[in-house]
Amino acid sequence: MMDDYLPLSYVNQFAYCPRRFWYMCVQSEMAENAHVLRGVQNHRHVDAAGYATDATGTRAHRRLYVISHELRLRGICDLVEEAEDGTLMPVEYKQGRRGKWNNDQAQLCAQALCLEEMSGRPVPQGQIFYFGSRRRQEVTFDPALRELTRTLVAAMHRTLAHDVIPPHTDKRARCRGCSLIDICLPAETEQLTIEH
Numbered sequence: 001m002m003d004d005y006l007p008l009s010y011v012n013q014f015a016y017c018p019r020r021f022w023y024m025c026v027q028s029e030m031a032e033n034a035h036v037l038r039g040v041q042n043h044r045h046v047d048a049a050g051y052a053t054d055a056t057g058t059r060a061h062r063r064l065y066v067i068s069h070e071l072r073l074r075g076i077c078d079l080v081e082e083a084e085d086g087t088l089m090p091v092e093y094k095q096g097r098r099g100k101w102n103n104d105q106a107q108l109c110a111q112a113l114c115l116e117e118m119s120g121r122p123v124p125q126g127q128i129f130y131f132g133s134r135r136r137q138e139v140t141f142d143p144a145l146r147e148l149t150r151t152l153v154a155a156m157h158r159t160l161a162h163d164v165i166p167p168h169t170d171k172r173a174r175c176r177g178c179s180l181i182d183i184c185l186p187a188e189t190e191q192l193t194i195e196h
């Protein structure tokens with residue numbers, strides 16, 4: 001059933017915090033904060049679907065729909081560059097700077113796994129463009145990142161099947177940048193737990 005295919009972008013949310021993924025996926029919560037709004041605005045600049053070929057023969061596919069039946073995952077790649085020899089490379093645009101966690105890299109790797117399944121060709125590398133630093137980060141889809149991504153996707157499906165909201169993340173620094181903090185109330189819930 002295609003209904004249980006998850007959006008690619010939720011790999012990033014789950015890697016950041018399983019509870020955040022739950023709110024967005026099950027309760028459709030997507031509170032806006034400055035970080036979220038910047039992301040929406042930045043994506044508008046790269047959001048026109050289609051493709052173009054440059055002087056080097058590299059073809060740029062924008063807003064490419066991808067799917068993996070093995071992972072039960074689907075979504076849109078911001079940009080996929082196709083070299084003259086047919087090598088595919090996903091490029092993802094992110095607001096801010098590179099974070100301390102691998103959530104952006106896992107989302108990009110999930111795109112690569114979808115592209116490999118669809119094309120039958122290996123996808124060895126990708127890039128993430130951070131608007132905050134205006135830098136592209138090269139990401140190699142090595143066995144460790146592939147394993148992490150597959151593990152995350154399997155855990156996402158398990159979490160939904162289990163049908164219980166995950167606990168707050170114990171990495172509380174993440175809550176400070178989370179747009180759902182006023183819905184999730186991690187500090188207040190912790191206080192209640194202590195008092196009981």
Ligand code: SF4
Nearest residue numbers: 017020169175178184
């Ligand atoms: S506030 Fe913290 S625990 Fe709650 S969803 Fe956001 S990151 Fe997760």
